[in-house]
Amino acid sequence: MPKRLVSLNTLSGAVVTFAAIPLIFVVYNSLLLPTEKWFVFWSGRLPELLWNTLSLATVVSIGSLLLAIPSAWFIARRQFPGRSIATWLMVLPLAIPTYVFAHIYTALLEDDGWLGQIWIGIFGEHAIIPEPYGFGGAASVLSMASFSYVFLMARVSLSRSSQTLEEAARIQGASSWEVLTRITLPLLRPAIAAGLAVVVLHVLSDFGAVSMLRFQTFTLSIYLQMSGRFDFQGAAGLSFILVILSLTFLILERFFRKRQRYYAGSQTRAVRIKQASPRETLAIWAWIGVIALFSFLLPLAWMVAWSWEAWVDKLIGSEFLTYSRNSITVAFIAGCLAVVLALPVALYHTRKRSMLSNAYLQLSSVGFVLPGPVVALGIMTFVITLLPGVYTMGGISMLVMALVIRFLPLSVQSQESSLQQLTPSIEQAGRVLGAGPFENLWRVTLPMIRTGLTTAFVLVFIDALKELPATLLLRPTGFDTLPVRIWIEASEEMLELAAPAALMLVAGTLPALWIMMRNEKSNY
Numbered sequence: 001m002p003k004r005l006v007s008l009n010t011l012s013g014a015v016v017t018f019a020a021i022p023l024i025f026v027v028y029n030s031l032l033l034p035t036e037k038w039f040v041f042w043s044g045r046l047p048e049l050l051w052n053t054l055s056l057a058t059v060v061s062i063g064s065l066l067l068a069i070p071s072a073w074f075i076a077r078r079q080f081p082g083r084s085i086a087t088w089l090m091v092l093p094l095a096i097p098t099y100v101f102a103h104i105y106t107a108l109l110e111d112d113g114w115l116g117q118i119w120i121g122i123f124g125e126h127a128i129i130p131e132p133y134g135f136g137g138a139a140s141v142l143s144m145a146s147f148s149y150v151f152l153m154a155r156v157s158l159s160r161s162s163q164t165l166e167e168a169a170r171i172q173g174a175s176s177w178e179v180l181t182r183i184t185l186p187l188l189r190p191a192i193a194a195g196l197a198v199v200v201l202h203v204l205s206d207f208g209a210v211s212m213l214r215f216q217t218f219t220l221s222i223y224l225q226m227s228g229r230f231d232f233q234g235a236a237g238l239s240f241i242l243v244i245l246s247l248t249f250l251i252l253e254r255f256f257r258k259r260q261r262y263y264a265g266s267q268t269r270a271v272r273i274k275q276a277s278p279r280e281t282l283a284i285w286a287w288i289g290v291i292a293l294f295s296f297l298l299p300l301a302w303m304v305a306w307s308w309e310a311w312v313d314k315l316i317g318s319e320f321l322t323y324s325r326n327s328i329t330v331a332f333i334a335g336c337l338a339v340v341l342a343l344p345v346a347l348y349h350t351r352k353r354s355m356l357s358n359a360y361l362q363l364s365s366v367g368f369v370l371p372g373p374v375v376a377l378g379i380m381t382f383v384i385t386l387l388p389g390v391y392t393m394g395g396i397s398m399l400v401m402a403l404v405i406r407f408l409p410l411s412v413q414s415q416e417s418s419l420q421q422l423t424p425s426i427e428q429a430g431r432v433l434g435a436g437p438f439e440n441l442w443r444v445t446l447p448m449i450r451t452g453l454t455t456a457f458v459l460v461f462i463d464a465l466k467e468l469p470a471t472l473l474l475r476p477t478g479f480d481t482l483p484v485r486i487w488i489e490a491s492e493e494m495l496e497l498a499a500p501a502a503l504m505l506v507a508g509t510l511p512a513l514w515i516m517m518r519n520e521k522s523n524y
Helices: 003-019 023-029 035-043 048-075 082-096 099-108 114-123 135-160 163-171 174-207 210-214 219-228 233-256 278-312 318-353 355-363 372-386 388-393 396-418 426-434 437-448 451-464 469-474 481-493 495-522
Strands: none
Touching: 003 318, 003 355, 003 396, 023 082, 023 233, 023 372, 023 396, 035 048, 035 233, 035 355, 048 082, 048 135, 048 233, 048 278, 082 135, 082 219, 082 278, 082 451, 082 495, 099 114, 099 135, 099 210, 099 278, 099 426, 099 481, 114 219, 135 174, 135 210, 135 278, 135 396, 135 451, 163 396, 174 219, 174 233, 174 355, 174 396, 210 219, 219 233, 219 372, 233 355, 233 372, 318 355, 318 396, 318 451, 318 495, 372 388, 372 396, 372 469, 388 396, 396 451, 396 469, 451 481, 451 495
């Protein structure tokens, strides 16, 4: 094995060992679980939990695809008035946490809520307002909160895909529909698979939306097992099953994707964007407008309205700026560390396909499929046992560790998606010209995948900014963040205080999103 790959192997192994800390906690406690308790799980709630979790992940994946792929194609392949605004409208739902989505829509669908009032006005006073709770509500909320992951990766791939292949198909007599279904969409498979992997992992580990919408999944059951019954071994057992379920999905996803790679080399022609006709522009904005209305504009209007109420009542003080500073500081550190730690894992798997590199890739995703409380307890146990000085000193170190482990897969998926489209011959040319491994990485590889690196940072930053359960458990005393305040105020029905914190949370993500969008634009 070349020396460079040996170094990548060592670095990847170190990163995976760090990412596996919560898994070790789960496996150890699962082994301590009595046999009769496992039988109780299998004969009791487990079949229902499996069905609920898998059906929710499936429906949310389909919903995300239906929302994201047409939107990405319209924006990447058509020039129309307001195209930049449309791009932002498809990305901004990432700024809203799932628990905020759930809380807003439960309020909007009350009898006196905005949507409830519209429903009654259309169908009459005795009309039954749609129920936001249960499977339908959870699937709708998670689809609106998650489709942007698929949109981002599909849009980048559509904007960088080979124009030569599509033109060759047209020369051979293929229709526009045949080019789309037989050339464009197949080339999108790696990006779609990477985006869907992130969506499914989000659904499997989501706590906020399913708890507020009262839909029983593995994550909610694990939380109740820990907080209600104080049964940490039982929670670890359920977490272990969730890990197996998630890793099975990732292995299957990699198996079906491994032969669907393609390279976009340095000579790839830029995609020509066609000017949309007036009819096409109307159709595009009708599609994007409806999605944006329910996934961002309506929640934003709700937050602004209730924040104005809080401002009028003089309930917004300087403490909200402290919450914002705490949230941004922790998320920025976690984002930077996640990008650095994910690079060797993504590079090693892309350049050396083997059972070991695949194992590293799957194990690096473990933290994302574990519920936040389980990750937090795993980190706390590790630090108390092996690093007691860190625990005694306090600070945000444990919280940052938990956030990096939780959202490392976002960085790995994004970087690997970019690396798969980088032909190895470009790196080999740098080596032939005398560049060493590190110089080649710094001057050739990293500039070529800077869009993926930026996307990785932004995705981790945004999710770390929104993380709730791990922050509740690991934050230092008095270190409140925006998600913590939102949860506290929403649980006490203090809408006029939850809304300003949610609005600040959205505002805190805008600079990161702007950096990502500007970086992508510079690459087109």
